[in-house]
Amino acid sequence: MSTSTLAARLGTRLPLIQAPMAGAQGSALALAVGAAGGLGSLPAAMLTPAALRAELQTLHASGLPCNVNFFAHRPPEPDPAREAAWRQALAPYYAEYGLDQEAIPTGPGRRPFDAEAAALLAEFRPRVVSFHFGLPAPELLALIKSWGAFVLSTATTVREALWLEAHGADAIIAQGLEAGGHRGHFLPPGRPTAGTIHPGDSEPREPGRQGGYGPNIDLSEQLGIFALLPQVVAAVRLPVIAAGGIADAAGVRAAMALGAAGVQIGTAYLCSDEALTRPLHRAALQSEAARHTQLTNCFTGGVARGIVNRVMRELGPISAAAPAFPLATHAIGPLRAAAEQAGSTDFTPLWSGQNASGCKSAPAAQITRELAEGLR
Amino acid sequence: MSTSTLAARLGTRLPLIQAPMAGAQGSALALAVGAAGGLGSLPAAMLTPAALRAELQTLHASGLPCNVNFFAHRPPEPDPAREAAWRQALAPYYAEYGLDQEAIPTGPGRRPFDAEAAALLAEFRPRVVSFHFGLPAPELLALIKSWGAFVLSTATTVREALWLEAHGADAIIAQGLEAGGHRGHFLPPGRPTAGTIHPGDSEPREPGRQGGYGPNIDLSEQLGIFALLPQVVAAVRLPVIAAGGIADAAGVRAAMALGAAGVQIGTAYLCSDEALTRPLHRAALQSEAARHTQLTNCFTGGVARGIVNRVMRELGPISAAAPAFPLATHAIGPLRAAAEQAGSTDFTPLWSGQNASGCKSAPAAQITRELAEGLR
Numbered sequence: 055m056s057t058s059t060l061a062a063r064l065g066t067r068l069p070l071i072q073a074p075m076a077g078a079q080g081s082a083l084a085l086a087v088g089a090a091g092g093l094g095s096l097p098a099a100m101l102t103p104a105a106l107r108a109e110l111q112t113l114h115a116s117g118l119p120c121n122v123n124f125f126a127h128r129p130p131e132p133d134p135a136r137e138a139a140w141r142q143a144l145a146p147y148y149a150e151y152g153l154d155q156e157a158i159p160t161g162p163g164r165r166p167f168d169a170e171a172a173a174l175l176a177e178f179r180p181r182v183v184s185f186h187f188g189l190p191a192p193e194l195l196a197l198i199k200s201w202g203a204f205v206l207s208t209a210t211t212v213r214e215a216l217w218l219e220a221h222g223a224d225a226i227i228a229q230g231l232e233a234g235g236h237r238g239h240f241l242p243p244g245r246p247t248a249g250t251i252h253p254g255d256s257e258p259r260e261p262g263r264q265g266g267y268g269p270n271i272d273l274s275e276q277l278g279i280f281a282l283l284p285q286v287v288a289a290v291r292l293p294v295i296a297a298g299g300i301a302d303a304a305g306v307r308a309a310m311a312l313g314a315a316g317v318q319i320g321t322a323y324l325c326s327d328e329a330l331t332r333p334l335h336r337a338a339l340q341s342e343a344a345r346h347t348q349l350t351n352c353f354t355g356g357v358a359r360g361i362v363n364r365v366m367r368e369l370g371p372i373s374a375a376a377p378a379f380p381l382a383t384h385a386i387g388p389l390r391a392a393a394e395q396a397g398s399t400d401f402t403p404l405w406s407g408q409n410a411s412g413c414k415s416a417p418a419a420q421i422t423r424e425l426a427e428g429l430r
Numbered sequence: 431m432s433t434s435t436l437a438a439r440l441g442t443r444l445p446l447i448q449a450p451m452a453g454a455q456g457s458a459l460a461l462a463v464g465a466a467g468g469l470g471s472l473p474a475a476m477l478t479p480a481a482l483r484a485e486l487q488t489l490h491a492s493g494l495p496c497n498v499n500f501f502a503h504r505p506p507e508p509d510p511a512r513e514a515a516w517r518q519a520l521a522p523y524y525a526e527y528g529l530d531q532e533a534i535p536t537g538p539g540r541r542p543f544d545a546e547a548a549a550l551l552a553e554f555r556p557r558v559v560s561f562h563f564g565l566p567a568p569e570l571l572a573l574i575k576s577w578g579a580f581v582l583s584t585a586t587t588v589r590e591a592l593w594l595e596a597h598g599a600d601a602i603i604a605q606g607l608e609a610g611g612h613r614g615h616f617l618p619p620g621r622p623t624a625g626t627i628h629p630g631d632s633e634p635r636e637p638g639r640q641g642g643y644g645p646n647i648d649l650s651e652q653l654g655i656f657a658l659l660p661q662v663v664a665a666v667r668l669p670v671i672a673a674g675g676i677a678d679a680a681g682v683r684a685a686m687a688l689g690a691a692g693v694q695i696g697t698a699y700l701c702s703d704e705a706l707t708r709p710l711h712r713a714a715l716q717s718e719a720a721r722h723t724q725l726t727n728c729f730t731g732g733v734a735r736g737i738v739n740r741v742m743r744e745l746g747p748i749s750a751a752a753p754a755f756p757l758a759t760h761a762i763g764p765l766r767a768a769a770e771q772a773g774s775t776d777f778t779p780l781w782s783g784q785n786a787s788g789c790k791s792a793p794a795a796q797i798t799r800e801l802a803e804g805l806r
Contacts, residue, residue: 211721212721213721230654230656231607231654232653232654232656232657243722274722274723274724274738274747275721275722277608277784277785278606278607278608278654278655278656278674278675278784279654279656280606280608280654280655280656280674280675280676280681280684280685280784280785281608281674281675281677281783281784281785282784284677284678284680284681284785284787285721285785285787288787298654298656298657299654299656299657300656301657301660302660304660304687304688304689305656305660305688307684307687308656308683308684308685308687308688309656309684311680311683311684311687312680312681312684313680345587345588345589345651345661346619346650346651347650348650362650371650407657408653408654408656408657408658409653409656409657409660409661411660411661411664
């Protein structure tokens, strides 16, 4: 697929998607990118139905195409023992900040896409809908497609890309290991290994969706975008959108050279004027600290890339005690708030990709125009 | 630096280096690549002085420029307790194959570059000399440079690139996380982390060279080439050569778009006619198994990327018991030999990068010409 074809499907001038970044942006960033010719994205996972409705109204009123993004994880069974172990691991920090552990809520911190969200979406019929952690249930997917929405989802392996193609995605976002925030990873590693090769083992298998991680997280199949992208492009017929590590026009050019039909870019927008990224996070992104990111499950239970900080160093970056995604979300919240109050990012998820060199304090339209130079 | 300038410095027509791959190739591959316009490399780390002399004579007689590669690790102190723990971990496998554990030698399995090797090299004065794990002692580096050799070394982080520039390298090989075989990683992770930023901390620090790894291996600063390459290019004045994940002309084109002055490619040559890669390894590289590689220290004690196999699954991929590089080399040798005898790669280091899609049974000259299309 040529890049102009992908843009036509997205309804935009440019095959360039601003990555949805829950907690760091809303409709303002999406509109700014959309006005500059890219596809703006609205991350819906952390919004209440009322807030989502308000954002969808704003976007709809603009007349710009836009992408609404949801998590499609399968909510995990609560695991009281693991929850208790995690609270115990955090107990010294609660004590340090004088927080009452009993007052901290439990339960999931992110909603998966469900019938209620689908019904709300149906009122606004966004041009593009994207998912992280696989795809929603077939009947919900069918509903979305009924108004002609173009459906994106994220693959972190060739096997995931084949699974998404077989299950109804219209384009694949190939997410390299470099990417910031949550990995879209949703199929457990397969078992074709040298010495004992099972030829059929690389094919998509049911059950596909696996939003939460168990305590034994296996990231060994996660690839750098340089290795992932061409292998996904070779394996699927769908257009492939490159994500992870792209910070500037040269990065866009390189992704297109590797066979991408378009690009999705997140970190480079985190310091834009329209992002909601907080000052401490912005400062970290524009410092030397951003050179050192890790994949961690300390903040939500899901594996996500952020700049290394105290909680990642002391309890992680991957902790077997942290509850499965998204059950770990609440436990760290009060610590984050208390620490930030004191000017510290010790407990803040400083989401960032491995290449924060594109971060600048500038209008998102300018960032979009500069990135788009790589598409010429 | 333009690509033609780098080629001029390498003495070749193309700014394309065949990566040195100890154990999988000798002068035959280097000569084939050299004749096709690239820079062939001779891996010297596993050669006896007599074998190295013979290979250097062959290369010298060809009149082609060539790169001779050495490891510059600091030999670790033997650690009998760790050695014993590792032998104990391997004991069930020795028993399985009826091997006499007492008969297996200990000691280092790879020689670092030393005065003897330097003296031998001085007789032949190769055009290019490259190092893994930093650089050799200053007096040995000065000797090599005295005949005008162009010196390359590998960086896996921006800090390592700055260290190499400050210590006399003429060009930097930026090795992405995707690369197969041993990582050139030689500086321990620094400590600029969010919340506690030490501005000077990203600068090169002595002592720089750290060939062996301790039991606590920290790979968290290792970046995908898409993130590493542009950040290294921005940080140093030296030409930067991209390595890791490059499998075809599109990959070469992408690396050049990201600012590389040239490329170094290994995995794509592993199945070439001139490589010494064994049939079981070739078969694994051209199978689905090659989609799943990991970084492991089970084979040498150093961290290297290979296709997942039994010993990596059962004892690793990273084992705290494995002795520091290169002390783990001998323990696994007899197991590898016995298993291969039975047609199994359970104990074979199946070195491969994350993108083995370029592997083909073809003359190295053809592979070189196809890769070089990406340089046009």
